[in-house]
Amino acid sequence: MEQVPSTPGFDAGTYGQSFADVYDTWYPTERSTHNAVTRLNSLSLQALQNSPTAGTGTASEPRAARGAARGARLLELGIGTGRLALPLAEAGFEVHGMDSSGAMLEQLRLKPRAAEIALTLGDVADRAAWPKGPFDLVLAAFNLLFNLSEEGAQASLFLSAAQALAPNGLLVVEAFIPAPLEVNERRLSVKEVTAESVVLIATAATASTGEVTGQHIELRDGQPVRLRPWRIRVATPTQLDELAAAAGLELQERHSDWSGTAFDPQGTAHVSVYRLRPSQA
Template structure:
């Protein structure tokens, strides 16, 4: 029996979620692709945590030379099964290390994936290593949610996700408020037994990401509430931030 991945393992998310990731992810990638294609121009682009290619494939179809880094072999296999998937070079490894040869005109991390790095030091490593492979005029784009303190009130949370005639799915969270980290399990009870899907994140506020960027030699160039370019404000629940070399 293969040992189960542990929290903090770069492959954990992909190994647990790859089989039905595309079916469970309903977000339209088109706005992100439009935004990223404009930034990449004719240069090379690198997607960290490229996954099944939800963004990379349509971006490549726009003529952008996309490469990827992915922690999970299973995710990469799903990418390779799709039309055009074999044409995207992918390195299997820890995205915090950015194991790719630059320079890149664009490096990007979408859909909260930066938070899958559950240690502050590794998040900082990611910024520093992105700066290492970024073109002097390049852009590093990060999309994440803005943490909502009410979500992790009292350090734990239980949600009912689905109830049918023969199954029930809940999600349970345990928060470490000092570390800004949570561990969760999505648990399904059905006739076949109990099914577990673990997940962990270290969440950050935008100002903390700006500090990591500054320490890596990057500066915030622009920040929007979403891919459409809506202004970011105090009531924004998410952000798309564009960082560039400070030099």
């Protein structure tokens, strides 16, 4: 059996090493990507309207008036292969991206317009590795926050974001709403069955910590079994709000998706927007 990564255990780059070669195939661009760009455009205008840098355009054309994204500095954490970053750059954002996986960044660099994005290889839980701010928007999309599975890593991200934001900047988090975990829960499910392959997902969860360890098991006729390991630490929206508050942030708004559907606590996902508390701005 082939196992990725080659070193024992899990680290910040495990997810990228496991999925970089199949990420775009398994998680293609979809309608939600367009909705995300549209929503982030709107949020950037909000962040820029009262920003100290709003006047960096011409005297008759302040930055916030030239279009929502035009000139807004956005940092995407866990940029991956650029599913969001590339259309954001095309929309006019000044995009900075950070990822702990060199394999993911290599996939991104092969794509058109990738040269327009400033890329940083580093662990998003390490504040010292972050690119220099301030940023109008900091984005943690597609469950990036849960990929920080080490204890304290999620709290570190909130603290780092608070320090990296411009005074009117916003932290935007997209995540699923976890179902309650059973004690020592173990599951095996089928992700995909095609004529060429079968992909299974095996998971083991620890309810007391919210930690879920998993393997995507890829079976192809005549080829070695491919194991794609990952580990996450899930948190409820309320728990994320507590981490934000400890970092000097407060919830500005929360919806169920990028299109602005009203938030449902019993739903499956949320997009949450945090701002600096007035005393922190």
